[in-house]
Amino acid sequence: xxxxxxxxxxxxxxxxxxxxxxxxxxxxxxxxxxxxxxxxxxxxxxxxxxxxxxxxxxxxxxxxxxxxxxxxxxxxxxxxxxxxxxxxxxxxxxxxxxxxxxxxxxxxxxxxxxxxxxxxxxxxxxxxxxxxxxxxxxxxxxxxxxxxxxxxxxxxxxxxxxxxxxxxxxxxxxxxxxxxxxxxxxxxxxxxxxxxxxxxxxxxxxxxxxxx
Amino acid sequence: xxxxxxxxxxxxxxxxxxxxxxxxxxxxxxxxxxxxxxxxxxxxxxxxxxxxxxxxxxxxxxxxxxxxxxxxxxxxxxxxxxxxxxxxxxxxxxxxxxxxxxxxxxxxxxxxxxxxxxxxxxxxxxxxxxxxxxxxxxxxxxxxxxxxxxxxxxxxxxxxxxxxxxxxxxxxxxxxxxxxx
Numbered sequence: 245x246x247x248x249x250x251x252x253x254x255x256x257x258x259x260x261x262x263x264x265x266x267x268x269x270x271x272x273x274x275x276x277x278x279x280x281x282x283x284x285x286x287x288x289x290x291x292x293x294x295x296x297x298x299x300x301x302x303x304x305x306x307x308x309x310x311x312x313x314x315x316x317x318x319x320x321x322x323x324x325x326x327x328x329x330x331x332x333x334x335x336x337x338x339x340x341x342x343x344x345x346x347x348x349x350x351x352x353x354x355x356x357x358x359x360x361x362x363x364x365x366x367x368x369x370x371x372x373x374x375x376x377x378x379x380x381x382x383x384x385x386x387x388x389x390x391x392x393x394x395x396x397x398x399x400x401x402x403x404x405x406x407x408x409x410x411x412x413x414x415x416x417x418x419x420x421x422x423x424x425x426x427x428x429x430x431x432x433x434x435x436x437x438x439x440x441x442x443x444x445x446x447x448x449x450x451x452x453x454x455x456x
Numbered sequence: 457x458x459x460x461x462x463x464x465x466x467x468x469x470x471x472x473x474x475x476x477x478x479x480x481x482x483x484x485x486x487x488x489x490x491x492x493x494x495x496x497x498x499x500x501x502x503x504x505x506x507x508x509x510x511x512x513x514x515x516x517x518x519x520x521x522x523x524x525x526x527x528x529x530x531x532x533x534x535x536x537x538x539x540x541x542x543x544x545x546x547x548x549x550x551x552x553x554x555x556x557x558x559x560x561x562x563x564x565x566x567x568x569x570x571x572x573x574x575x576x577x578x579x580x581x582x583x584x585x586x587x588x589x590x591x592x593x594x595x596x597x598x599x600x601x602x603x604x605x606x607x608x609x610x611x612x613x614x615x616x617x618x619x620x621x622x623x624x625x626x627x628x629x630x631x632x633x634x635x636x637x
Contacts, residue, residue: 252480264524326525
């Protein structure tokens with residue numbers, strides 16, 4: 245087929261209108277979310293003392309941290325779904341949860357905590373945390389990758405890593421309502437490890453499936 | 457340069473608003489620039505220039521299928537060159553070459569350097585034969601026989617809507633096959 249013929253064919257298809265990447269990503273995450281919630285409801289569930297836990301600022305802080313990961317990750321992943329987009333000027337958004345955690349760790353240290361540092365860091369749920377966050381992330385990761393496939397990222401592995409951050413941030417938000425370890429030290433250690441694992445999976449899969 | 461790129465942006469805006477003729481003009485206008493850049497990129501990688509047309513066609517397909525990622529408030533050229541650069545890198549990588557693509561390959565074209573020509577390429581044509589019958593018929597009718605969507609619908613006793621669907625799916629399938637080959 246010569247190039248003029250191809251151009252004529254493409255022009256004939258001009259009437260076709262694709263939805264925006266943001267719309268497809270939103271739909272895909274909404275379709276995936278019930279699966280993650282099902283895993284949560286089946287194996288985890290909300291902690292029993294949730295009503296009193298809500299008065300503990302460190303319990304609430306966990307949601308601030310996980311959502312400050314998930315929401316900026318969605319914004320940056322949509323930005324990177326445009327081929328000419330650069331990370332420059334956008335990376336700081338991903339440092340929001342890191343900053344929040346640093347502030348939380350600092351304030352916990354100043355409040356003369358009841359438990360020694362190693363106990364706060366190790367907690368009681370580290371193993372569940374490392375398993376539950378990735379497990380609940382997987383459906384959301386598949387959804388995020390599906391949504392971002394609709395875009396045209398110039399760096400598929402990077403875009404895949406962001407899909408990992410999106411899904412880990414959302415899964416960690418669910419997990420935070422189950423876990424009784426509220427110390428920011430616990431969150432900074434185990435949530436971060438779980439997120440890193442999901443991000444690595446996202447980058448690996450993304451490098452294959454996000455090429456366009 | 458500036459003037460040319462502003463013209464592209466204007467044409468793309470019209471195209472996105474539904475002006476098929478503007479879209480056709482735009483694709484015609486960018487093709488010689490893409491072709492020259494593809495040749496330069498191949499030469500830099502020590503590859504023969506005869507694959508340039510395959511790259512041009514792959515770029516055009518990607519531009520078409522990903523045009524919803526273009527922000528109509530932004531200039532068109534940087535978006536186009538990002539896709540072009542990506543496709544060139546992909547092609548060279550598939551051939552196992554170390555890749556040195558200079559972004560300037562796509563930016564330093566002088567307006568005088570753009571002779572009009574068309575050329576055929578093997579890859580799109582050969583992947584065309586692997587498509588499902590209906591998509592192949594529609595693509596062939598519109599591309600090779602220059603039939604309109606209406607004429608194609610009459611010829612294959614399909615509705616115009618069905619022709620449009622087969623056309624779009626065929627182009628998407630073709631692009632996927634080229635990428636994964």
